Amino acid sequence: MFDIKLIRDDPQAFDAALAKRGAEPQAEKLIALDAKRRDVIARTQEAQTRRNATSKEVGAAKAKGDEERANALIKEVAELKEALQKGEEEEKRISAELDDMLSRIPNLPHEDVPVGKDEEDNVERHKHLEPRRFNFEAKQHFDLGEGMGFMDFEAAAKLSGARFVVLKSQMARLERAIGNFMLDLHTSEFGYMEVAPPVLVRDEAMFGTGNLPKFAEDAFRTENGYWLVPTAEVPLTNLVRESILAEEELPLRMTAFTPCFRSEAGSAGRDTRGMIRMHQFSKVELVSITAPEKSAEEHERMLSCAEEVLKRLELPYRVMTLCTGDMGFGARKTYDIEVWLPGQDAYREISSCSNCGDFQARRMGARYRPGDGDKKGKGATRFVHTLNGSGLAVGRTLVAILENYQQEDGKVAVPAVLQPYMGGLEVIG
Known part of the structure; x- marks a missing residue:
């Protein structure tokens, strides 16, 4: 706005x-x-x-x-x-x-964002670890999951239709373990405050983060007018809606592990099999509220927090700076983290970290009052800057683990960092 x-x-x-x-x-x-x-x-x-x-x-x-x-x-x-x-x-x-x-007008890009038309013009920032190669033909995650009997798309289709999945037994536990590991890392080491927000929100909340009015078709709405959140960014960011924060409260860092819901409008024919593009999925979200002068620094910090998850899981990935034509509606600058998937022989997005500047704050009426030392503000209120990022998408992290830790016998090794969350289990299958 x-x-x-x-x-x-x-x-x-x-x-x-x-x-x-x-x-x-x-x-x-x-x-x-x-x-x-x-x-x-x-x-x-x-x-x-x-x-x-x-x-x-x-x-x-x-x-x-x-x-x-x-x-x-x-x-x-x-x-x-x-x-x-x-x-x-x-x-x-x-x-x-x-x-x-x-x-309905998108945020203006930061001056150092590469100019481009679409994802082909995104710029690689750096890579971590070389892609994994196997001495057998790598399977995709859905073949592995269905082969174990722990991933059931047919049962989900009977319940809800396409783009849903039922996870069972050790696979369900692994998904929960991934989310808990991410939350523990972000709260205990990176200083994010854990929040358990509602996942049904009003129009005002969706408007505040830029999901309305332009992207109504991308979300699900209940008959009595509530919206199912496409990401916990919506309720977390709106916690400062119509507020005036003290400068000492900033930066405010929050994280949440919630289900997310997206209609995937316009995605017909894309990723129709598997868990890459779902109507319902789990995600650990990171949100920061900062003073304008600190938002660029906070953006780099948020990216490093999201990267650390993949480093601890020992998963190969690369970081891309999105070009102007590929950024989301509310972003002024975005980094995407793409994890390597051996079954697809490709990098796929697993996190998107965006600095929105004061774009969302203006829509929400979210301000802060600078201290006496702020010569520009002189005590007058200013709009905060908001940032959000996946820390990470849990379902896609599950996909990445299945494909990168697969064994020739169709079983999957459990990453060392997740074994304590799995009761010491080292292999699933």
Whole structure:
């Protein structure tokens, strides 16, 4: 969400930044609509001033016994009241139209984000470990899971349809172990506060993080109006909605292990088998709320926290800096972590860490009050910066473990760091 004043001050720069994302120019029509709104406000204020002055004249005319003058003035007051009402309604309508237009415009990319059209233009930042090779043909995770009898897509289809899975026995325990390991790491070593948030939220929460109004079709909604969260980013970030934090409270770091729900609209034909693209999946989410000057540093820190999960699991991965055309709607800069999947012979996304700047904060009304040492703020409130990242997607981590730790006999070794969470079990199958 943008301040229209920012657009009025430099419309060319605003449109140039949008062009980097492949978006059409917006400044001219936004400024025209804002000018119309301000004209209505000016006319309405003028009518209010005239109405106040005329009301006083009514009393003066009556005091002089000039009934004819008083009646004429009363009629004028009534006309001004009607004009005021129409002006207020028009201003409300135009403001709503302007806000709706602004709410559908994506965040502007940071100046150091590579310019590009799609994922082909993303830039590799670094790699960790070489991809694993086997002296046998590597299987995909769904063949391994179904072969063990611990991954059942047919049963899930009977219950819920496509893009669902039933995990059983040791596989269900392994998924739980992965999530618990991630939570313990982020809370005990990286200072994130664990939160157990609701996974049903209102329109305002989805709007605050940029999921509404533009991406309603990507989410699930209940008949009584609640939204199932596409990620815990939504409830965690909205915990500071309509708040004014003290500078000493920042950075605020939170994590949650929740189910997530996505309609996968537009994904027909993609990853139709297996657990890569599901309607329901589990994820450990990381959210940070910071002062503007600290958000770039916090972004790097969040990335390193997510990477550490994969390092401890000894899984090969690479980090990509997303180009302007591949970033999410609310992000100003994004790093994707892609884990190596031997069964697919490819890297696949397992985490996305984004710095949203003040984009979400403006939508939520989330501010902080700088201390006395802040010369820029001088005590006035400022919008916080918000960041979010997967720390990690639990289902995709399960997929990565199955494919990277598979054995020739179809069983799967349990990574050493997860064995304590599995009661000492070293192999599943």
